[in-house]
Amino acid sequence: MTDIDLDAIAAKRARLQAEYITAGRPPTSARGIHHTALMCSDVEQTIRFYQGVLEFPLTDLFGNRDYQGSTHFFFDVGNGNLLAFFDFPGLDLGPYQEVLGGINHIAISVTKEKWDYLRGKLDAEGVPYQEASGTSLYFRDPDGVRLELLADPLGEMYGTKVL
Template sequence: MTQVLELPSQLTRGVDHLAFVTDNMPMTMDFYTQVLQMRLVHVRRVPFERDRGQPPYDNLRHYFFDMGNDSLLAFFEYPKGLDRQNRDLPGGMQHLAFNVLPEKFDDAVQHVRASGVEVIGPMSLGGRFWSAYFYDPNGIRLELTTNRATEPSTVVQSVYQTEEEARSELNTLFTDSAMVDKWIAHMPIKGQQVSNP
């Protein structure tokens, strides 16, 4: 008999938009519309509002690109001359990975290269992951990734693990086996039937 794992209702349904910072909006527009073939879909200015956690500058450009699958990529244009973010420190964003259909992956990588951008890979990262890496002109590390597994699955389903795989990794984080059991109980496990109430 197959065990059915009950998961709590999902609060989110994916990425609405990611917001990054540039100090050169025309350069950023050229890169994302030409190299990654995203459409510019919204342009605006944003007034400064105190205590909202938003950028500390008034009247910033805030432009949006369609990155596919009903999600947006946005950029604020900050003044020139500011320090650069370090993606390899806590609180930084290490990289952004764009999902590409398997049948379009090789052409997408070739298009980025043909646009004069240095690409690392493509390479297998184990499991379903097959990826190529490059940088945008702002220094943001980008990834094109696809699923080359033989079993069809969604992006989320493609990263499910067996209980043994998950338990092995969680044992490196927690010394208390009850904590490992707690997290395993909340994870979808490869081979288990999952239902959302």
């Protein structure tokens, strides 16, 4: 990592907040995220992890219209939101890596009780995780995608309203 000017970054962040986060902002033009689509190496392994370990119900599974032999499938992550996956058999895709425009992590809100319960399931499955601030669990899915279980309500993060 190269040296960075933290004071300059903080000043830019303050300027962006003052300029773009405005009181009385207009409502969003969107209704919400229909689904976020990720890639996986093995459909059944992904189903066992997301439905079996994390308890996100599989809602549908069908052929991908854009790539013959590929499967497109969806998990319910609450509040009308879906997490979707594709497999791409025959493409010999490499392992997950962070790239510009890629996903750093997906944060999924759960109650504190469910957060404690799912932490126990991660332990039982031997899934390593990092705990942060007493409300975040960071871990990776079978293909290396970084996930966060966040025991904060939607629209809040670590006691701060973000919505």
